Amino acid sequence: MMVRFVKTRDRRLFDELFRRYRNRMVAYAGRYVRSRPQAEELAQEVFVRVYTSKKFEARATFKTWLYRVATNVCLNELRKPEHKNRIEPMENDEVESGLGGSAETPEGQLHGRETSMRLHTVLHSLPRNQQAAFTMARLEGLSHAEISEALSLSVPAVKSAIHRALEALRAEVSRLSEPDALTPETVS
Amino acid sequence: MSPSEEHHLQDDLEAMADGGRALSPARREALQQHIDSCQACQAALHDTQAALAALNSEDLQPSEGFDAALYAKLDAIDAEQPSSFWANFRHWLTPPRLYALGAVAAVTLVVIAASQSGGLSEPETSAPLAQAELLDLVQDQQMYESLELLRDLDMLEDLEVIEALDLEEG
Numbered sequence: 190m191m192v193r194f195v196k197t198r199d200r201r202l203f204d205e206l207f208r209r210y211r212n213r214m215v216a217y218a219g220r221y222v223r224s225r226p227q228a229e230e231l232a233q234e235v236f237v238r239v240y241t242s243k244k245f246e247a248r249a250t251f252k253t254w255l256y257r258v259a260t261n262v263c264l265n266e267l268r269k270p271e272h273k274n275r276i277e278p279m280e281n282d283e284v285e286s287g288l289g290g291s292a293e294t295p296e297g298q299l300h301g302r303e304t305s306m307r308l309h310t311v312l313h314s315l316p317r318n319q320q321a322a323f324t325m326a327r328l329e330g331l332s333h334a335e336i337s338e339a340l341s342l343s344v345p346a347v348k349s350a351i352h353r354a355l356e357a358l359r360a361e362v363s364r365l366s367e368p369d370a371l372t373p374e375t376v377s
Numbered sequence: 378m379s380p381s382e383e384h385h386l387q388d389d390l391e392a393m394a395d396g397g398r399a400l401s402p403a404r405r406e407a408l409q410q411h412i413d414s415c416q417a418c419q420a421a422l423h424d425t426q427a428a429l430a431a432l433n434s435e436d437l438q439p440s441e442g443f444d445a446a447l448y449a450k451l452d453a454i455d456a457e458q459p460s461s462f463w464a465n466f467r468h469w470l471t472p473p474r475l476y477a478l479g480a481v482a483a484v485t486l487v488v489i490a491a492s493q494s495g496g497l498s499e500p501e502t503s504a505p506l507a508q509a510e511l512l513d514l515v516q517d518q519q520m521y522e523s524l525e526l527l528r529d530l531d532m533l534e535d536l537e538v539i540e541a542l543d544l545e546e547g
Binding site for chain 2: 196197200203207211212215216218219220225228229232233236237240241301304305308309312327328348351352355358359361362363366
């Protein structure tokens, strides 16, 4: 369909692609910037790039090509200085992290949000390939083969990137599990 | 445990963090038995599950104005690009259409060439063409005759030269 759209510029074809992927792209961008207005802005940028694209090679699937475009858009956004050290909690953050503190108590919810923010900070500090591969695999449910195509990496390289990302996150969880890891000063 | 076995165990522990759906039932059962008896693997599995749970927020959904905002941007892009005749023609001229146009042009050229050589001419138009050819032949014949005359003249001149020589010698 994308091949036909690039050839004909028929907006009905674009409408169909947009309808299929709009929710997915807003959610994906939200995993990087964690703010609805920013996520929508980035998702729109992705679709503008689709709309103005002059060529599309049919050997790639549209889905993996779209994720490649979206990953570039999101990671380029995160490079901007205003995003440095600025991980905001989201209202829909999972607060039941299993790291002590029940989600049913205000303290437990705060603990869960803080854990989530810390882990997002770690995730965003990782190399681009690790961050993108982990997000696509563990949070978006893409297969290793799809991620391999989207990031132009071999499947073993994708597995390695996901594994390294998970190791870094696990180390942070382990650190947070230690007594007094989240002091009242850090949970503010 | 060898580094290779440890690596596989790490991969499988990560799969177990998702519930082990990607593992075979036999492998899942064997791994579960190992985890039950290994504190290090229990801790690794717990930390992996905790990390995934903490990162796995619900999907953001587009707000109501999302579509309108995007289409306003697309309209602005379209408005910036003047829709000239040639731009439209370029878009219209897709490869299949280009091949079809080429085929039509080729057929037209063949028909013109054939009609000029008389191959596809109608009977009533063949007479004037035949006359023209005949005229050409007559003209050619005249030229050949002129050439022969010239050759004969040359021969006469040669004879005259020979005669003159003979007279001088005689």
